Amino acid sequence: MSAERGTGNRTDVLAAGWRTRLRWPRAWRSPLGILGAVIAVAWVLVAFTASWWVPFEPNAQVLPRLQEPGVDTLLGTDGTGRDIFSRLMTGATVTIPLALMLVVAAMVIGTVVGAVAGYFGRWIDETLMRITDLVMAFPTVILAMVVAASLGPSLFNAVIAAIVVSWPQYARVTRSLVLGLRGQNYVIAGRLLGRSPLKSLTVDILPNIVGPMLVLATLDIGAAILLLSGLSFLGLGAQPPTAEWGSMISSAIQNFDAWWLGVFPGLAILTVVAAFNFLGDALRDILDPTAEVARENQADRTSSATGAAA
Amino acid sequence: MTGVLTIDELTVDIGRPLVKGVSLDLHPGRIHGLAGESGSGKTLTSLAVLGLLPRQATTGGSVRLGDTELLRMGRRELNRIRGRRIAMVFQDPSSALHPQLTVGHQLTDHVRTHLGLNRSDARDHAVEMLERVAVPNAADALGRYPHQFSGGQRQRICIAIALACDPDVLLADEPTTALDVTVQAGILQLLRDLATERELAVLLVTHDLGVMSAIADDVAVMRDGRIVEAADRATIFAAPQHDYTRGLLAALPGSRLETGTHLEEDGA
Amino acid sequence: MSTGTTSAGTAGPRTRTRRARSPLARYLLRRAGTSVLLLIGVTIVTFTLTNLVPGDPVSAALGEGAAQNPETREAFIRSRGLDQPFVVQYFLYMGNLLRGDLGTSLVTGRAVTTDLATAVPATVEIAIAAIVVSLAVSIVLGTLAAYRRGLVADQVVRVVTLVGLSVPTFWLALVSFYLFFLQLRIAPGSGRISPSITPPPRVTGFYTIDYLLNGDGVGFLDAAAHLALPVLVLSLVTIGLLTRFIRTSVLEVLASDYVRAARAKGVSGARVVLDYVLRGASLPILTVVGVAFGALLSGTVLVESVFSWPGLGTYAYNSASNLDLPGIMGVGLVVGVIYLVINFIVDLLYGVLDPRVRLA
Ligand SMILES: Nc1ncnc2c1ncn2[C@@H]1O[C@H](COP(=O)(O)OP(=O)(O)OP(=O)(O)O)[C@@H](O)[C@H]1O
Numbered sequence A: 001m002s003a004e005r006g007t008g009n010r011t012d013v014l015a016a017g018w019r020t021r022l023r024w025p026r027a028w029r030s031p032l033g034i035l036g037a038v039i040a041v042a043w044v045l046v047a048f049t050a051s052w053w054v055p056f057e058p059n060a061q062v063l064p065r066l067q068e069p070g071v072d073t074l075l076g077t078d079g080t081g082r083d084i085f086s087r088l089m090t091g092a093t094v095t096i097p098l099a100l101m102l103v104v105a106a107m108v109i110g111t112v113v114g115a116v117a118g119y120f121g122r123w124i125d126e127t128l129m130r131i132t133d134l135v136m137a138f139p140t141v142i143l144a145m146v147v148a149a150s151l152g153p154s155l156f157n158a159v160i161a162a163i164v165v166s167w168p169q170y171a172r173v174t175r176s177l178v179l180g181l182r183g184q185n186y187v188i189a190g191r192l193l194g195r196s197p198l199k200s201l202t203v204d205i206l207p208n209i210v211g212p213m214l215v216l217a218t219l220d221i222g223a224a225i226l227l228l229s230g231l232s233f234l235g236l237g238a239q240p241p242t243a244e245w246g247s248m249i250s251s252a253i254q255n256f257d258a259w260w261l262g263v264f265p266g267l268a269i270l271t272v273v274a275a276f277n278f279l280g281d282a283l284r285d286i287l288d289p290t291a292e293v294a295r296e297n298q299a300d301r302t303s304s305a306t307g308a309a310a
Numbered sequence B: 001m002t003g004v005l006t007i008d009e010l011t012v013d014i015g016r017p018l019v020k021g022v023s024l025d026l027h028p029g030r031i032h033g034l035a036g037e038s039g040s041g042k043t044l045t046s047l048a049v050l051g052l053l054p055r056q057a058t059t060g061g062s063v064r065l066g067d068t069e070l071l072r073m074g075r076r077e078l079n080r081i082r083g084r085r086i087a088m089v090f091q092d093p094s095s096a097l098h099p100q101l102t103v104g105h106q107l108t109d110h111v112r113t114h115l116g117l118n119r120s121d122a123r124d125h126a127v128e129m130l131e132r133v134a135v136p137n138a139a140d141a142l143g144r145y146p147h148q149f150s151g152g153q154r155q156r157i158c159i160a161i162a163l164a165c166d167p168d169v170l171l172a173d174e175p176t177t178a179l180d181v182t183v184q185a186g187i188l189q190l191l192r193d194l195a196t197e198r199e200l201a202v203l204l205v206t207h208d209l210g211v212m213s214a215i216a217d218d219v220a221v222m223r224d225g226r227i228v229e230a231a232d233r234a235t236i237f238a239a240p241q242h243d244y245t246r247g248l249l250a251a252l253p254g255s256r257l258e259t260g261t262h263l264e265e266d267g268a
Numbered sequence C: 001m002s003t004g005t006t007s008a009g010t011a012g013p014r015t016r017t018r019r020a021r022s023p024l025a026r027y028l029l030r031r032a033g034t035s036v037l038l039l040i041g042v043t044i045v046t047f048t049l050t051n052l053v054p055g056d057p058v059s060a061a062l063g064e065g066a067a068q069n070p071e072t073r074e075a076f077i078r079s080r081g082l083d084q085p086f087v088v089q090y091f092l093y094m095g096n097l098l099r100g101d102l103g104t105s106l107v108t109g110r111a112v113t114t115d116l117a118t119a120v121p122a123t124v125e126i127a128i129a130a131i132v133v134s135l136a137v138s139i140v141l142g143t144l145a146a147y148r149r150g151l152v153a154d155q156v157v158r159v160v161t162l163v164g165l166s167v168p169t170f171w172l173a174l175v176s177f178y179l180f181f182l183q184l185r186i187a188p189g190s191g192r193i194s195p196s197i198t199p200p201p202r203v204t205g206f207y208t209i210d211y212l213l214n215g216d217g218v219g220f221l222d223a224a225a226h227l228a229l230p231v232l233v234l235s236l237v238t239i240g241l242l243t244r245f246i247r248t249s250v251l252e253v254l255a256s257d258y259v260r261a262a263r264a265k266g267v268s269g270a271r272v273v274l275d276y277v278l279r280g281a282s283l284p285i286l287t288v289v290g291v292a293f294g295a296l297l298s299g300t301v302l303v304e305s306v307f308s309w310p311g312l313g314t315y316a317y318n319s320a321s322n323l324d325l326p327g328i329m330g331v332g333l334v335v336g337v338i339y340l341v342i343n344f345i346v347d348l349l350y351g352v353l354d355p356r357v358r359l360a
């Protein structure tokens, strides 16, 4: 009798599982996750407001050159008398929106490719996955570098290059999730009710993929920022005089004595990326069935299943 | 009379109470059956004896081997008991053996630490053990890997591993559940024979009252972390006291009882 | 090729009843097939990418001044076949490739094969060293975190690895160069060896090994010292990648019946870790190490540029930023080959580590 109850409610339990896993308060139990969320939100706020309140024009060469960090200029000035603090905050307005944009673009492309491959299978799957493998065979920075160089060095092209190298991981994960879901009873039932493949994919399958994709995307924001600033560091992204962290570090090489030129932009990158990584890691724990909270989830699920049956 | 292993008012708590005061007495040469529905705490009870519960678990009551208290024993001391004086056989032999280690390795490593045998003596001993549990080509089998054996053979190997250091107590947690029905009888027969021949006290955990009636000398029935009924086999099967036990017995197809009896006569 | 196919064809039906249906030859054949396809794919991707260019490879190669001169320009275009249609150029390139000719680099003026022959070992030397270092560290950290799951040590390891994944490699390279070379003076400067030292006679292309083969202790120490800083910088990111994964794998193994069974046997804790747990986790770890190697090659591009390391990353950067078509194609091919070699090694090791694969 209890066994019967278990199988009869499998889809309910599955759906309940996703709901439970996405319940927010549990994310707040992870101090690292909270710390990450706070720092990430702070940086995003900076990214969208910095132009209103930075003390100096980021490109205004109005201050004494190579001034050490102090009271007038919080983080010092660079070789042409620009205020590092202002440039640093402006750097957030450059990098963060672009990184968010590119992650969303890569996620959409990858999810569509992976879902189509997984759902339709056969030669479509084979072709799409071989292309995915091909892109994944290249180390990201090398491929992005070639793309960016081919298109011509500019920040916009660096973003394109980053999208080109970032979508395959979403395709991979989506595909495997779709493969698992395709055989579920409720999906088959949907098809029997006369849903078209497209409808079945969007209505029955995609909603179940959103959670894992968001976690992957959160974890990917950090990587996107690292890639963008890396390309700029190599001179293939933002061009001078744009206040961008990677290129600020790159120009700091010319003047090793003024340590503040390079250290602060690096710390900026480090804190933003770490914030998103902490956040993503906490989210992953919530969604990952092998993680610490899995047992609690399981208990929740069994109790909700029993509750539903009672 | 007190047995070789005495479990007294054992409790296990993992976030919530799961075993709520279990008492059992195991005696040399006797098989003590422990039945009960899924989730009633049978496995936790046997894991508690060997100190194999997850870290966050807390225990109460007492588990004594002879005069030694096991529950509050240090890791190092406990390792001298595990495998040496109390051994365990698990439900699923295909996951209880390490897939990447040879049978010989898994059959000798604890023998060498516990009994201080050298490599070749341990090997000879292992061959003997495999022969005793009737694994074909014993000498050859040592160099092979678990996936090269059948399910029944794997469980025989697990039993050989468990008994290699000649323990006093064997905890067998549903040793036949994962096996084919045709293979089950052979494994049970082997356990019955070994218990008698080695003066081994066996705790046999099982869902299957048919199995129980076939080879157990004493039977205890667990439900929700407690023992609801305990007696020798004849009493339980003739006059079950508890409603729950009666339910279990009613669900039992009559034929199983008969095969059981038949099997037992074979063993004796 | 065709003989291989027939032999596999006949071998099939005869052994069908047995489990061992795919002999090594068949596996290798399939492997070779997919490898060739992948390499062709790589050349197509790289070739297309580099021909998308709005940029002008001619002026990039000749310099703005010389490119203005129509005659020079004309001659250059003709000599490189740049006036042919795109597809023809591709087949010209592939024809040369089959003869082992990757063309001449527009940047260095040397044969691309010659350039790659020095650049590839320089990078592979760093990459291997970094993989060894990070694997050793992450096995310790990951196992520790798994055993201490949820406790302080686990949290500390988690923070360290997440921060490791968040540090911009190029910045860390600069900071450590500044700190250990310019300030503390305990690290040697950039490059593979000090200027005062002559490179070893070339055998493997790995300076450390070549010095050793030559019996040159001083050279070896110098090369190893130059290797240390880039390797440590690269390792930090890889440690971040691997530790988290190893922790998960070890946790999975710790929950397995066979570890519980090993404990129930009274095998000592250290034995359980070494013989049972790590062996059980070795297969997933192996897979992720293969993936991490790719990430490591990404890192080398950035690290090499800071340490003036004459490796594949530097070469790729110079080729890409100068639109040096033969150079970029060469890099693409080498990267593809490295990817295949790593996957092949991973597969081989799988067989070594897992008897179910080896004896199937
Ligand atoms: N590590 C654990 N953490 C939390 N709860 C656990 C843990 N292990 C077991 N439990 C719970 O303890 C109860 C008893 O489990 P146990 O494994 O002892 O049951 P059992 O009687 O052996 O059942 P079965 O016949 O299915 O094997 C179950 O409700 C189970 O959910």
Ligand SMILES: [Mg+2]
Pocket: B042, B043, B044, B173
């Ligand atoms: Mg159990």
